[in-house]
Amino acid sequence: MKPFVLIAEDEKAVAELLRYNLEREGYDTTIAPDGDEAMIQLDERVPDLVLLDWMLPKVPGIEVCRRIRSKPETANLPVIMLTARSEEGDRIRGLDTGADDYVTKPFSTTELMARVRAVLRRIRPALVEDKITVGDITVDRTTHTVSRDNRDIHLGPTEFRLLDYFIQHPGRVFSREQLLDGVWGSDVYVEARTVDVHVGRLRKALMSQGGDDPIRTVRSAGYSLKGS
Amino acid sequence: MKPFVLIAEDEKAVAELLRYNLEREGYDTTIAPDGDEAMIQLDERVPDLVLLDWMLPKVPGIEVCRRIRSKPETANLPVIMLTARSEEGDRIRGLDTGADDYVTKPFSTTELMARVRAVLRRIRPALVEDKITVGDITVDRTTHTVSRDNRDIHLGPTEFRLLDYFIQHPGRVFSREQLLDGVWGSDVYVEARTVDVHVGRLRKALMSQGGDDPIRTVRSAGYSLKGS
DNA sequence: CGGCTGCTTGACACATATGTGACACATACT
DNA sequence: AGTATGTGTCACATATGTGTCAAGCAGCCG
Numbered sequence: 001m002k003p004f005v006l007i008a009e010d011e012k013a014v015a016e017l018l019r020y021n022l023e024r025e026g027y028d029t030t031i032a033p034d035g036d037e038a039m040i041q042l043d044e045r046v047p048d049l050v051l052l053d054w055m056l057p058k059v060p061g062i063e064v065c066r067r068i069r070s071k072p073e074t075a076n077l078p079v080i081m082l083t084a085r086s087e088e089g090d091r092i093r094g095l096d097t098g099a100d101d102y103v104t105k106p107f108s109t110t111e112l113m114a115r116v117r118a119v120l121r122r123i124r125p126a127l128v129e130d131k132i133t134v135g136d137i138t139v140d141r142t143t144h145t146v147s148r149d150n151r152d153i154h155l156g157p158t159e160f161r162l163l164d165y166f167i168q169h170p171g172r173v174f175s176r177e178q179l180l181d182g183v184w185g186s187d188v189y190v191e192a193r194t195v196d197v198h199v200g201r202l203r204k205a206l207m208s209q210g211g212d213d214p215i216r217t218v219r220s221a222g223y224s225l226k227g228s
Numbered sequence: 229m230k231p232f233v234l235i236a237e238d239e240k241a242v243a244e245l246l247r248y249n250l251e252r253e254g255y256d257t258t259i260a261p262d263g264d265e266a267m268i269q270l271d272e273r274v275p276d277l278v279l280l281d282w283m284l285p286k287v288p289g290i291e292v293c294r295r296i297r298s299k300p301e302t303a304n305l306p307v308i309m310l311t312a313r314s315e316e317g318d319r320i321r322g323l324d325t326g327a328d329d330y331v332t333k334p335f336s337t338t339e340l341m342a343r344v345r346a347v348l349r350r351i352r353p354a355l356v357e358d359k360i361t362v363g364d365i366t367v368d369r370t371t372h373t374v375s376r377d378n379r380d381i382h383l384g385p386t387e388f389r390l391l392d393y394f395i396q397h398p399g400r401v402f403s404r405e406q407l408l409d410g411v412w413g414s415d416v417y418v419e420a421r422t423v424d425v426h427v428g429r430l431r432k433a434l435m436s437q438g439g440d441d442p443i444r445t446v447r448s449a450g451y452s453l454k455g456s
Numbered sequence: 457c458g459g460c461t462g463c464t465t466g467a468c469a470c471a472t473a474t475g476t477g478a479c480a481c482a483t484a485c486t
Numbered sequence: 487a488g489t490a491t492g493t494g495t496c497a498c499a500t501a502t503g504t505g506t507c508a509a510g511c512a513g514c515c516g
Contacts, residue, residue: 142399142400142401143399143400143401143452143455144401144446144449144452145399156447156502156503156504157447157448157449157503157504158503158504159503190504190505190506191505191506191507193463193505193506193507194504194505194506196462196463196464196465197464197465197504197505197506198504198505199464200463200464200465201465201503203464204465217462217463217464219461219462219463219512219513219514220461220462384491384492384493385492385493386492386493387492418493418494418495419494419495419496421474421494421495421496422493422494422495424473424474424475424476425475425476425493425494425495426493426494427475428474428475428476429492431475432476445473445474445475447472447473447474447501447502447503448472448473448503457516458515458516459514459515459516460513460514460515460516461512461513461514461515462511462512462513462514463510463511463512463513464509464510464511464512465508465509465510465511466507466508466509466510467506467507467508467509468505468506468507469504469505469506470503470504470505470506471502471503471504471505472501472502472503472504473500473501473502473503474499474500474501474502475498475499475500475501476497476498476499476500477496477497477498477499478495478496478497479494479495479496480493480494480495480496481492481493481494481495482491482492482493482494483490483491483492483493484489484490484491484492485488485489485490485491486487486488486489486490
């Protein structure tokens with residue numbers, strides 16, 4: 001699953017530059033031109049990283065950052081703050097805003113990309129690493145294999161992506177809509193019920209060699225991978 | 229200790245391609261985007277090989293090469309010169325300067341890697357891995373032979389390179405695009421399905437004297453050599 | 457205990473990906 | 487030129503995976 005980056009930036013040219021470079025490096029992106037929009041998009045789908053402009057219309061960047069930190073599901077969400085050089089002086093350097101890193105405009109895109117990778121690796125190594133284990137389940141993206149209790153399990157492409165999606169945030173509950181966006185892609189249209197079917201198939205595969213059901217159904221909310 | 233390669237190349241895309249392929253074959257690398265930087269890095273740590281772009285900002289490649297030769301501690305350092313085809317007339321001068329080999333851009337990465345091995349083998353034989361065995365399959369690059377279970381197997385050039393590519397990272401899944409880039413060369417255009425045909429031919433050859441299929445098909449992802 | 461709602465699951469028609477023989481063309485060697 | 491070998495592409499056969507539905511099941515609440 002590609003890392004998903006929210007770009008909260010009102011200058012269209014800057015936002016598009018960021019989007020271009022991020023997608024070039026294999027990230028999925030979305031753009032929020034103001035603070036309100038950023039909060040809305042954060043509710044819709046929690047990204048893996050936020051690039052946050054300091055001067056953002058409606059709700060300033062620092063306030064967005066504060067709100068991100070105050071919500072449990074985004075408390076650890078990596079945030080990189082973008083600031084103009086003139087704003088450099090104050091509290092920004094202290095990072096007491098809760099941002100994980102900051103970059104001053106104008107910036108070199110390669111440097112920014114390096115910071116993005118660095119922050120992602122530090123805070124969410126699962127995205128950068130190619131082997132993730134939760135409980136007795138292991139997903140290896142390099143070899144495209146899944147094993148439980150060291151025994152290989154065959155999954156179809158969609159089931160593989162689904163498990164890969166779940167395992168990045170063990171315990172977290174995903175709605176059918178979130179799963180459709182994240183696993184199928186936000187552009188395709190399929191019935192929400194289809195998710196149920198694939199979760200069922202994933203369960204069947206994961207339990208084919210014994211063991212408990214590793215997926216939890218949360219009635220009228222969605223599904224989650226049982227944490228370790 | 230892994231061989232250490234200095235990549236002196238200003239085009240980021242080319243430099244990263246080289247880095248990717250060299251690290252893939254087990255080398256440590258560093259990149260210098262201009263002649264000055266190259267000289268600085270040469271002082272910091274003497275590499276085992278230098279890939280040197282002919283047209284390098286600040287200090288041109290040929291001059292860097294001359295300086296390398298003039299310093300006692302790097303006088304015998306292997307250098308491979310990278311030149312654009314239009315600069316081809318200069319290659320004699322390049323070899324005069326003391327480069328050990330030259331390659332014209334655009335180049336096939338496998339060919340370049342072969343040259344890298346060849347130069348290193350000539351000058352630092354101990355550093356080069358010429359024979360790789362995974363399971364019952366052995367690839368010998370010096371004799372260009374492949375054997376399974378100690379019985380020789382004849383492969384065409386493309387099948388040989390394909391197996392050679394696979395065997396560097398047993399188990400790892402390569403997409404058709406990766407294989408096209410790595411085995412055919414990033415510049416040529418051939419249909420992605422052609423990979424399927426060659427994988428089929430490779431399978432047939434490897435199984436011609438019995439034994440299981442050593443190649444795994446990963447639906448909608450690519451192929452991999454089954455690990456040992 | 458109904459009755460409601462949401463979840464599970466087998467069946468199935470359809471879509472998509474892969475395997476492979478044939479073939480025309482390219483290239484190297486004699 | 488003549489032969490042998492290898493290459494890329496196509497068409498068709500096969501294998502595998504996908505989305506939808508509907509019947510049945512399970513939790514929840516009065």
